[in-house]
Amino acid sequence: MxxxxxxxxxxxxxxxxxxxxxxxxxxxxxxxxxxxxxxxxxxxxxxxxxxxxxxxxxxxxxxxxxxxxxxxxxxxxxxxxxxxxxxxxxxxxxxxxxxxxxxxxxxxxxxxDAGITLKEACGNTVRNVTGSARAGIDPLEPFDITPYAYHVFDYFLRNPICQDMGRKFKISLSSSEKDSAYGYMHDVGLIARIQDGKRGFKVMLGGGLGAQPFSAQTAFEFLEEDRIIPFIEGVIRVFDRYGERQKRHKARMKYLLNDIGLEELLRRIEEETPALKNKIFSVDSAPFSVSEQYADRPEVSGYTLETENQKLNNWFKTNVFEQKQAGWYAVQLRVLLGDMHSDTARALAQIVKQYAADDIRVTVNQGYLLRFIRPEDLPAVFEALDALGLAEPGFDTTADITTCPGTDTCNLAISSSYGITRALERMMHDEFPDLVFNDDIKIKISGCMNGCGQHSVANIGYHGSSLKNGAYVLPALQVLLGGGFNGKGEGLIADKVIKIPAKRGPESLRSLLRDFEANAFDGEYYSDYYARQGKNYFYQLLKPIADLKTLVDSDYIDWDHTEQYVTEVGIGECASVLIDLVATTLTEASEKLGWAQEALAESRWADALYHAYNVFITGARAALMSRDIPTNTQHGIVSDFDKTFAVGPSHGNGAGFHEAEGDFKALVFSINKQEPSEEFARRFIAQADTFLQAVQAYRNQQIEQEGAPELQELTQAQDS
Missing domain, CATH: 3.90.480.20 (Sulfite Reductase Hemoprotein; domain 2)
Structure with a gap:
């Protein structure tokens, strides 16, 4: 085809x-x-x-x-x-x-063809750069972070420094101190600030979710705007160099920071400064500036909408807000499960073309935000959205649950996310209708501990799990409490409190909400209430719901299912294959050499250098693998190769690649000691080429002396 x-x-x-x-x-x-x-x-x-x-x-x-x-x-x-x-x-x-x-x-x-990419949306790369959906219209923002978010995305797209890291890397930008983009749970989290009349950001490092969630640490209370992208480049280069690569569950930035400490991490980032492509990077905001057609309209500022239609009134209170541009309004769409049918999406696009700016934002809670709507058009917008099922009140409130697809499609999920989400929202709609006005308590659900639904930063969170009862297994939910933001605006990681049968999820939420209604102080945030009462209080509260002695037959059937529950591992895409791992690794090194030479021909000196650096790393890994020496971090690969393959009787290997221990390390790590010039790039690539040829010759000689390698079996690993 x-x-x-x-x-x-x-x-x-x-x-x-x-x-x-x-x-x-x-x-x-x-x-x-x-x-x-x-x-x-x-x-x-x-x-x-x-x-x-x-x-x-x-x-x-x-x-x-x-x-x-x-x-x-x-x-x-x-x-x-x-x-x-x-x-x-x-x-x-x-x-x-x-x-x-x-x-x-x-x-x-x-x-x-429509200007949309798939590149680096998954894998061990810089994932999508997220940001506050209200950016550019947020009444609380010091400036619009939209151009900064775009340029961070664009700078690292196809960037050689982040194509083959140990694990994924996530970046967010928040418009204001509310940290609505959850910077505190990202590898790099930025919060817009102005200091002494200058734009910049608070910079947080090393946050992350998963089985062991970490809150990010503050690297800078304020870093000037033109230093942000070079600093992030330095962070990624250090993560690429020193990050774990063998133990997948330890291969995130948060573990590197935890191991070496913030001071040492910042020192290593500073060491990378000479090699940076740009020492400063000024962001051009002009393409993202608000058009003159959206100037303030003060004659209609402070618009209120009161009709006999109670749903319309509730929608206006919970899903609509006045922008920082006076007289213009934004509309937020609550989307159950984050799922929208294609017909609905096309109809929504027509509403945008008729009534709003052509700048839709997908929100971090799986909804959509429409911008620059005239107040006199709001009733018509409501009617059009309501006809599509997109005008349910309660956007980003307690009643608006965030969830991942769970076992509907994901290899890693353990129990149904969609089913329990529907059940909880249905229960709240019937028993706690006023929760559509509560935007302090956030509920988030994931199908497993990995946290795509961000359960660890919810005030009330659940993740899919399983429980054994004798010879039988039943679907379960791990209950997490106390995450999200407290009354001081601090971002918190939730505690694991108790595991309950999945079918008892609504009962657990009902109990938690009634307890909060009865015992919280007026105006008390849920996470502050949790901290005041303590983990054991909630464990005791939910303990009867977790009692397996009271199980009934339906507890062994997951939400949205009719058959008895079994724990399933996702099915791989094909059978295992036999390969020569060393040969495969050398082929990978040759590809990287080709990329280095291509970048050199296009005068992209910094890119060419980093590709050449990866030739050294990959070639050295292949040589170590040929000797059955385990490899891990890039820094460790260089050190082990330097020691193992130095010339001299003390090494006794008969395959020296360099005169003395330390020579190879000095050569490879010269990448961060010099400016990325043409002369340096040409020399470094030539050295990488010579090195790779030497490794290939060594491998051929080894096969000639020892015979063909035993092929190794590789089977499908889980995606994440």
């Missing part, structure tokens, strides 16, 4: 798409190992589902920004290649499910 590529597709994207098509062909013919292909496709936004033979496609929307026409394009492609559903995520992406692998290159090509 030939890929149709329009003139709107950039040369870089064109090559990526054709490369994906070629790799799919090689994978299907057995010429590329499953694990290598998995790593490749993930960085192209193609993610294996729980169901065999189909993929989830993650569409990368920087800062969640999307135009009406782009929304229509995604809807059309969902109809053409997927299921007609658009799933909004907590990272402001849109996902399509049940896509055939063979269709993914053409789907990508048709997205790129």
């Amino acid at each position: 030939s890929i149709l590529l329009t003139d709107n597709v950039s040369p870089a994207a064109r090559r990526d798409i054709l490369d994906l098509e070629q790799k799919i062909s090689s994978f299907r013919s057995g010429d590329i190992a499953d694990e290598a292909f998995r790593k490749f496709r993930l960085t192209r936004g193609v993610y294996g589902q729980r169901q065999p033979g189909v993929q989830m496609i993650r569409i990368k929307l920087p800062h969640g920004r999307i135009s009406a026409s782009q929304l229509v394009r995604i809807a059309d492609l969902s109809d053409k290649y997927a299921t007609g559903n658009l799933h909004a995520t907590t990272r402001q992406d849109i996902q399509l499910h049940f896509v055939k692998l063979a269709d993914s290159p053409q789907l990508w090509a048709e997205l790129e």
Whole structure:
């Protein structure tokens, strides 16, 4: 099948798409190992589902920004290649499910035609850059973070420093001190500030969720705006160099920070300064400035809407706010489960074209935000949205639960997220109708401990799990409490309190809400109430619900299911394969040398240098693997190679690559000692080329003396 590529597709994207098509062909013919292909496709936004033979496609929307026409394009492609559903995520992406692998290159090509990418939406790369959806219209913001979010995204897209890290890397930008983009749970979290009349950001490092969530540490209370991108580049380079690579569960930035401490991390970041592509990076805000047509309209500022339609009144109170541009209003859409049908998406795009600015934002709680709506148009907008089921009051309130897809599609999920979310929202609607006006308590749900639903930063969180009762297993929910923001605006990580049968989720939430109503002080935030009462208080409160002696037959059946529950591991995409790991690694090094030479030809000195650096790392890893020496961090690979392959009788290996121990380390790490000039790039690439040839010659000699290597089995690993 030939890929149709329009003139709107950039040369870089064109090559990526054709490369994906070629790799799919090689994978299907057995010429590329499953694990290598998995790593490749993930960085192209193609993610294996729980169901065999189909993929989830993650569409990368920087800062969640999307135009009406782009929304229509995604809807059309969902109809053409997927299921007609658009799933909004907590990272402001849109996902399509049940896509055939063979269709993914053409789907990508048709997205790129509309200015949308899949590149680095998954995998061990810089993931989508998220930000406050209200940016640019937020009455509390010191300035609009939109251009900064876009330039961070653009700077690291296809950047050599973050193409093959130990794990994923996440960045967020918040408009104000409310930290609505949850910077405190990101690898790098930025909060907009002005100091002495200058723009800048509070910088937080090393936050993260998963099985062991960490709050980020403050690196700077204020860092000038033009130093932000160079600083992040330094952080990523250090993470790439020293981050864990073997123990996947320890391979996040938060563990590196925890191991070496903030002071040492900042020292290592400073060491990278000479090698940075840019020492300062000024952001051009002009393309993102508000058009003159959206100037203040003070004659209609402070508009109120009161009608006999109670739903309309509630919608206006909870889903609508006046922007910082006086007389203009924004409308927030509450979307159950983050799922929107393609027909609904197309109709929404028409509403935007008629009534709003062509700048839709996907929100971090899986909704949508429409901007620059005239107050006199709000009743008509409500009617149009209500006809689509998009005018439910209570956006980002207690009644608006954030959730991941769970076992509906995800390989890693343990129990149903969608089912319990529907049940909880239904219970709150029936028994606690006023919660649509409560925006202090946030409820978040994930299908497993990994935290795509961000349960660890919820005031009340749940994640999917399982429980054993004798010979039987039942679906369960781990209850977490006390996360999110307290009354001081501090971001907190929730405590694990107790595990309960999944079918008792509504009973647990009912108990928690009634307890809060009865015992909280007036105006007390939920996380402050949790801290005041203490973990044991809530454990005792929920303990009767966790009692397995009172189980009934329905407790063994998960939400949205009729069959008895069993714990399932996601199905891999194909059988295991046998490969020569050293040869595969050397091929990878050769590819990186090609990228270095290409960057050199295009006068991209910093990029060329980093590709060449990776040639040294990958080649050294191959040589160490040939001697059955385990490898881990890049820094460790260099040190071990330096010691193992130095010339001299003390080493006794007969395969010296350098005269004395320390020589190889000095050569490789010279990358961060000099400015990225043409002369340095040419020399460094030539040295990398010579080194790779030497490693390949050594490997050929080893095979000649010892015989062909024993092929090793690789099986499908889980995506994440």
